[in-house]
Amino acid sequence: MTGILTSHADARWLVATPEYAGVTAYTGGIGRHYAALLPALARQGIAVDLAIETNDELVSDDAGDGIRLIGGGVRRAYRSRRHDVVFAPEWRGLAAMLPRTAPLLTNLATGVRLADEVSGFRPADLPIGQRVVRARQAAAERRQLYRSAGLISISRAMLERTSDLYPGLPPARVVRNCIDVDAVAAAAARAGVPQGWPDDEAPVVLFLGRSERRKGIEDAFSAFRRVHEELPRARLVVAGAGGDARYEPTRAALVEMLPPSARDRVTWLGHVPGDELYGAIARADVVICPSRWEGFGNVALEVKTIGTPLIVTSGSGYDEFCTDGQDCQSVPPADPERLAAAIDVAVRHPAWARTLAEHARAQVADFAPDPVARDLIGAATDLLAGAIRPRLDASRRPR
Structure with missing residues (x-):
């Protein structure tokens, strides 16, 4: 495991997201949360690189003070320089293809399998083309979860529900969402x-x-x-x-x-x-x-x-x-x-x-950004300090 975080002073985080308030045309809960959280991380002395992966044109390139917006996706951004933390939601598995040595913390904020379960939706009801797309997304999210050094869950309820779907997850901490x-x-x-x-x-x-x-x-x-x-x-x-x-x-x-x-x-x-x-x-x-x-x-x-x-x-x-x-x-x-x-x-x-x-x-x-950012830094430090661990037994992972 590279990039073990021992202090947040002068640390560099790579954050990946499909949406970000003020930058992407569509912004839901994740986008507003990250747009409040990332400037607060910068105020704590963290250098933040932001990789937005969306098929839509960006409406702005201003992600906030202390936030460096970079193009080319999370894999390219990760290869471009050393990062102490990679932070990404599980939705769409944006960080699924990073190497196992990446200091990856996945933000549990509802993946496609959980969305299907809550909705009472059966993928078998989809046309074959959409079924394939959905299966690929589910596989990418699963891969990212098990490749993570640790998980940051937005609530206890989220952690419990995700753990039921994916046995043997990496270590996790709960850090609430924030708003400005x-x-x-x-x-x-x-x-x-x-x-x-x-x-x-x-x-x-x-x-x-x-x-x-x-x-x-x-x-x-x-x-x-x-x-x-x-x-x-x-x-x-x-x-x-x-x-x-x-x-x-x-x-x-x-x-x-x-x-x-x-x-x-x-x-x-x-x-x-x-x-x-x-x-x-x-x-x-x-x-x-x-x-x-x-x-x-x-x-x-x-x-x-x-x-x-x-x-x-x-x-x-x-x-x-x-x-x-x-x-x-x-x-x-x-x-x-x-x-x-x-x-x-x-x-x-x-x-x-x-x-x-x-x-x-x-x-x-x-729930303001600064106290949440401080708690997130503490959770990240804790998880990455113990990130060198045996690889999970593949027999414990759902197929």
């Missing part, structure tokens, strides 16, 4: 709303997340059907990217879940880039994140930072930082009836809901 707390709060205060935002005074229920089954989109519509019966003026606004038919119901199928009187109460925003997303969160009456399972849930942190009433689901990564009745409402996953009841309470009792939101806003400082 100050920047999010400031953006919410100044930002306008996205184009298409409802212009009446009706209560707004904002669904945040990709329009996938695992994110609870069907549960959200089933719940809204019940909400509409009691609160016919309420609106459901759906904000999140789509386009992956493997995991998503069609809009037509979702609308069919609603009675005719409720169908014009739904607004589809699609992917909302930039600060307008925070403007939407600030103006919603309640935000729902009804994932059937979630590794962490950065967007819920953003909602708490902005101070909007929040409803999440229990039993996964949200449990790391959300407590029912204290800073949010938490309901069981895949339970539209309980979700509808929580929405009804938030809309009918806004003062109580806002009290929870104020408590939530007071708790987010520990």
Whole structure:
């Protein structure tokens, strides 16, 4: 194992990611997390090389102070100079082809096998061409996991679920995700709303997340059907990217879940880039994140930072930082009836809901970039200090 990390002073990290806020056109939770985290690593004295692997054109080459954006992919970047740490999510297996001697720490943030499992999706249902692509991605992610010197999991729930899928994983530590707390709060205060935002005074229920089954989109519509019966003026606004038919119901199928009187109460925003997303969160009456399972849930942190009433689901990564009745409402996953009841309470009792939101806003400082960066450095140092170990018995690895 080369590049054993003994001190973070003057250390150089190579970070690989498929998305990065402000640089790539599409940015989800990983991209916003890394865009907050990497400048914080630089403030700790770490030199950061950033390799973005995407098929889309970059919208900017400014990744933040202290971040060196390099092209050509993670393999080329790794060969170009010595790095003390290579840090990459398992999604797409970007670091799978690095040598076994690389000081690779994989950030557990939901791979394709876990996404399939949570979604109830069977790869055998895919056309043969897509099946091959999916199999290659799964193989690359598996290879990266077992070639890692250590794993950095975004939550205990993520580590437990991944360990069930992949027996005999390398050593792991849990380090929470971060958001730029100050920047999010400031953006919410100044930002306008996205184009298409409802212009009446009706209560707004904002669904945040990709329009996938695992994110609870069907549960959200089933719940809204019940909400509409009691609160016919309420609106459901759906904000999140789509386009992956493997995991998503069609809009037509979702609308069919609603009675005719409720169908014009739904607004589809699609992917909302930039600060307008925070403007939407600030103006919603309640935000729902009804994932059937979630590794962490950065967007819920953003909602708490902005101070909007929040409803999440229990039993996964949200449990790391959300407590029912204290800073949010938490309901069981895949339970539209309980979700509808929580929405009804938030809309009918806004003062109580806002009290929870104020408590939530007071708790987010520990998820700011600098404390998270310090904990990540400590975990990396710990894992790489013990990185010289026997190669895992191949018989313990799933085929």
